[in-house]
Structure formats: C-alpha cells, structure tokens
Amino acid sequence: MDKTSIHPLWLRIIHWSNAVAVVILIMSGWRIYNATRFLHLYIPGTNTRLFPNEWTLGGWLGGAIQWHFAAMWILMANAVLYLVLFLITKRSKQFLPVTPQGLWDDIRAFVNGRLSHADLRQYNAIQKLAYLFALADMIVLIASGLVLWKSVQFGWLRVLLGGYETARYIHFLAMTGLCAFIIVHVVMALLVPKTIKAMLWGR
Amino acid sequence: MTRDIKNDEEAILKEANGLLKDPAKRRLLGNVLTLGGLSLATGIALNHYGSVREILKAVSRFNDGAQGLIFNPDALAPTYSEADIKEPFPFNAFYSVDKAPVVDPGSFRLALAGKIADRRPWDLPALYALPHTEQITRHICVEGWSAIGRWGGVVFSEFLKRVGADTTCKYVGFKCADGYFTSIDMPTALHSQTLLAFTFDGQLLPAKYGFPMKLRMPTKLGYKNPKHIVEIFVTNVYPGGYWEDMGYNWFGGS
Numbered sequence: 001m002d003k004t005s006i007h008p009l010w011l012r013i014i015h016w017s018n019a020v021a022v023v024i025l026i027m028s029g030w031r032i033y034n035a036t037r038f039l040h041l042y043i044p045g046t047n048t049r050l051f052p053n054e055w056t057l058g059g060w061l062g063g064a065i066q067w068h069f070a071a072m073w074i075l076m077a078n079a080v081l082y083l084v085l086f087l088i089t090k091r092s093k094q095f096l097p098v099t100p101q102g103l104w105d106d107i108r109a110f111v112n113g114r115l116s117h118a119d120l121r122q123y124n125a126i127q128k129l130a131y132l133f134a135l136a137d138m139i140v141l142i143a144s145g146l147v148l149w150k151s152v153q154f155g156w157l158r159v160l161l162g163g164y165e166t167a168r169y170i171h172f173l174a175m176t177g178l179c180a181f182i183i184v185h186v187v188m189a190l191l192v193p194k195t196i197k198a199m200l201w202g203r
Numbered sequence: 204m205t206r207d208i209k210n211d212e213e214a215i216l217k218e219a220n221g222l223l224k225d226p227a228k229r230r231l232l233g234n235v236l237t238l239g240g241l242s243l244a245t246g247i248a249l250n251h252y253g254s255v256r257e258i259l260k261a262v263s264r265f266n267d268g269a270q271g272l273i274f275n276p277d278a279l280a281p282t283y284s285e286a287d288i289k290e291p292f293p294f295n296a297f298y299s300v301d302k303a304p305v306v307d308p309g310s311f312r313l314a315l316a317g318k319i320a321d322r323r324p325w326d327l328p329a330l331y332a333l334p335h336t337e338q339i340t341r342h343i344c345v346e347g348w349s350a351i352g353r354w355g356g357v358v359f360s361e362f363l364k365r366v367g368a369d370t371t372c373k374y375v376g377f378k379c380a381d382g383y384f385t386s387i388d389m390p391t392a393l394h395s396q397t398l399l400a401f402t403f404d405g406q407l408l409p410a411k412y413g414f415p416m417k418l419r420m421p422t423k424l425g426y427k428n429p430k431h432i433v434e435i436f437v438t439n440v441y442p443g444g445y446w447e448d449m450g451y452n453w454f455g456g457s
C-alpha cells in the first residue's frame with residue numbers, strides 16, 4: 001500500500017477542530033432554541049419537548065450564546081481555510097464530478113452489499129454526494145447564522161434568505177441536516193475503523 | 204530489591220524496547236501519549252470551570268470589538284407598514300407586567316450626567332416639544348422571538364447634539380426607573396434610526412412599554428433598548444449593563 005498520507009495534516013487539523021466546534025455549536029444552539037421553542041418538536045414517543053436541557057451546553061441562554069459565538073469563529077476560520085485549500089489543492093477531485101450513472105452503479109453495489117472501502121483515497125459516488133451535502137449545508141448554516149447575528153449589516157443576505165424570521169427556520173433546518181450527516185458519518189466511520197485511523201494519523 | 208521485581212523490570216524494559224523499535228508502534232505510542240496529555244490538559248481546564256467562563260467572557264468582549272468593526276453607520280434596519288405591527292405587542296422584562304414602574308409625569312425630570320455640556324434636567328413637556336419622528340421596525344429579542352412595532356420620538360443624535368454631548372466618547376449609559384441599566388456604543392447612539400421614543404403606536408408609551416421614554420434601536424437586540432429611562436450619561440468608562448454583567452454580549456447588535 002502507498003505509504004504517503006491519505007489526508008494531509010492541514011485537512012486533519014481542520015476536520016477535528018471543526019468536529020469540536022460543530023458539537024459546541026449544535027449543543028449551545030439547542031439551548032438558544034429552548035429560549036423560544038418556535039417548533040412543536042418532541043422526543044418521538046414521549047411528551048418531552050426538544051431539546052432537554054441535559055443535552056445542551058451553556059447552562060442558561062447567556063452562557064449558551066457565549067459558547068455559540070466563540071465556536072462560531074473556529075467554524076468560520078475553518079470554512080475560509082478549507083474553501084481556499086479545496087480550490088488550490090487537488091482535493092476537489094475527490095468529490096467531483098458525481099455522475100448520475102456513477103451514483104446509480106454505487107447505489108446498486110450498496111444494496112447488494114458490494115460497495116467497497118478498500119482504497120480510502122477513492123470515494124464512491126454516495127460518499128461524494130454525502131460530503132458535498134455536508135459542505136453545502138454548512139455554507140447554508142453560516143449564511144443563515146450571519147443573518148440571525150447581523151440582520152442589518154448583512155441586509156442583502158437577509159433579503160436573499162427571505163427575511164429574518166425565515167432565516168431562523170433555515171438555520172434550524174440546516175442544523176437538522178448536519179445532525180443527520182453526522183450520525184451517518186460516525187456510524188460509517190465506526191463500521192470501517194481504518195478511516196478513523198487515516199483521519200487521525202494521515203494514513 | 205528482590206529477584207521477582209528485578210525480573211519484572213527486565214520484562215517491562217524488553218517489551219518497551221520492542222515497542223520502540225517498530226517505527227509504526229513507536230508513532231502510535233507517541234500519538235497516544237500526546238492525546239493523553241492533551242485530554243489531561245483540557246480536562247484540567249474544564250474542571251476549573253471558572254477559567255472556561257473567563258475565556259468565554261474574553262471572547263465575548265472580543266466579539267464586541269468585532270461587531271464595532273462590522274457596524275456600518277449607514278446600514279439601515281428594514282422598515283415595515285402599519286399592517287405588519289404585532290398586536291398585542293409582547294411585554295418582556297425581568298419582572299411581570301403588573302410590576303412595571305409607575306412614574307409620575309408631573310414630577311418627572313430626565314437627569315443628564317457625564318461628558319455633556321448642558322446637564323440641566325428635562326421635564327416631559329420640553330422633551331415632547333422636540334422634533335418628532337415615527338418609525339415601524341422589528342424588535343428582535345435575544346430569546347429568539349421578534350415583533351414589529353411603531354415607535355415615535357426624537358432622533359437620539361439630535362437630542363445629544365442639543366445637550367452638547369461629547370460624541371467623541373465611547374459610551375452612552377442609561378439608568379431606568381425599574382433599576383435596569385445598560386449602555387451602548389457611540390456609533391449606534393448616533394445612528395439615524397436610534398430614537399429617544401415617547402410613543403408607541405401613536406399613543407404615549409404605556410407603563411408596560413417603558414413610560415416615560417425608551418431608547419429604541421432597530422440595530423440592537425431588545426435588552427439593549429432600555430425602558431423607563433431616568434438618566435442618560437456619556438462616558439469613556441465601560442458602564443456594563445444589567446444583563447450584560449451576567450453574560451449577555453455587550454454590543455448585542457444586529
């Protein structure tokens with residue numbers, strides 16, 4: 001097997017610091033949501049409204065906001081760094097293009113249990129799509145977050161996203177999308193543990 | 204030292220040597236030690252919850268500075284039509300609506316302090332005689348709800364000019380009849396949409412909305428908009444605020 005690194009150091013640093021930031025942002029975000037629960041969401045099969053305070057970070061609204069607006073900088077810095085390096089390195093070639101034929105072939109392979117993870121350098125079409133979704137979803141999260149934080153200063157973005165109140169729903173929906181991605185991502189990584197090793201040590 | 208222990212020592216050293224000779228194993232060991240050290244260090248930091256709180260407070264102050272830089276004095280908050288006004292407009296304070304302070308309009312005097320040239324107190328008729336502006340804007344609460352209302356009063360920068368406030372100072376502070384207090388940055392105080400408001404929806408401000416006056420800023424969150432103002436002061440010394448001192452972000456602007 002090729003001994004060179006699968007994931008360069010810059011990517012691993014961004015991945016893990018972002019993982020920490022995203023967990024902080026989601027847990028503190030749930031606490032902020034709890035101050036005005038604008039959706040009628042319950043833990044399925046119970047009378048407990050989302051999100052139980054034990055799942056959240058910050059202890060109270062003010063504390064949660066402090067966590068949220070501290071971790072925000074890590075996410076923003078990572079987003080800028082990642083997009084720049086995504087464009088100037090060959091990294092984008094791992095994700096693009098995703099063709100309908102390739103996707104169809106890989107879905108069939110997956111259903112038949114023949115989807116392989118032998119070469120960690122080679123993403124299959126489903127992986128490519130999942131990672132591109134996570135990227136796009138995080139861009140939506142940052143954009144809607146900017147509108148909620150600075151609706152006057154980023155007036156054009158507020159108009160683009162359909163107004164301040166709509167941005168709140170978009171931010172929540174994008175959070176849900178990211179949670180879904182994280183669940184699948186973590187389950188898949190645990191099923192193929194060498195991917196975790198590769199993301200930690202580079203190979 | 205007994206023979207048994209000596210044997211153990213040799214065995215341990217032998218095993219460690221084996222581990223250290225294989226480059227892959229050595230790297231793994233090094234990484235595990237680094238991870239352990241890191242988690243120990245962060246674990247200690249997290250145990251001292253006080254220090255985490257200090258870091259978060261420092262970041263919040265950093266965010267005040269960042270928001271000051273982002274703030275564009277010419278960027279205007281959107282305005283709305285009469286039909287968008289929320290009825291009834293929500294009441295929100297750190298007490299229930301029946302505890303809203305009762306201010307006697309006859310004896311009321313607005314006090315001025317700090318870096319202001321003319322610090323003579325103002326009575327209500329004099330304040331009501333100031334040029335009047337009406338504005339329909341969205342009030343955004345830190346709790347995550349928002350509501351559109353119509354406020355009327357004097358453009359605050361006009362009032363500051365009339366009393367000879369030193370607008371090179373950093374802060375404008377407010378003391379309120381209910382014990383509330385807060386402070387804002389000078390650029391926001393001078394923003395064209397910042398009103399010293401005496402009316403809500405065309406009527407004198409009722410007690411629940413802040414009689415006799417509130418500072419209405421559509422560029423800031425609700426807790427930055429003080430109600431029942433009894434004193435205004437201009438200063439270069441950071442005055443903090445009721446919620447801000449407990450951890451809400453001081454700039455609190457949108």
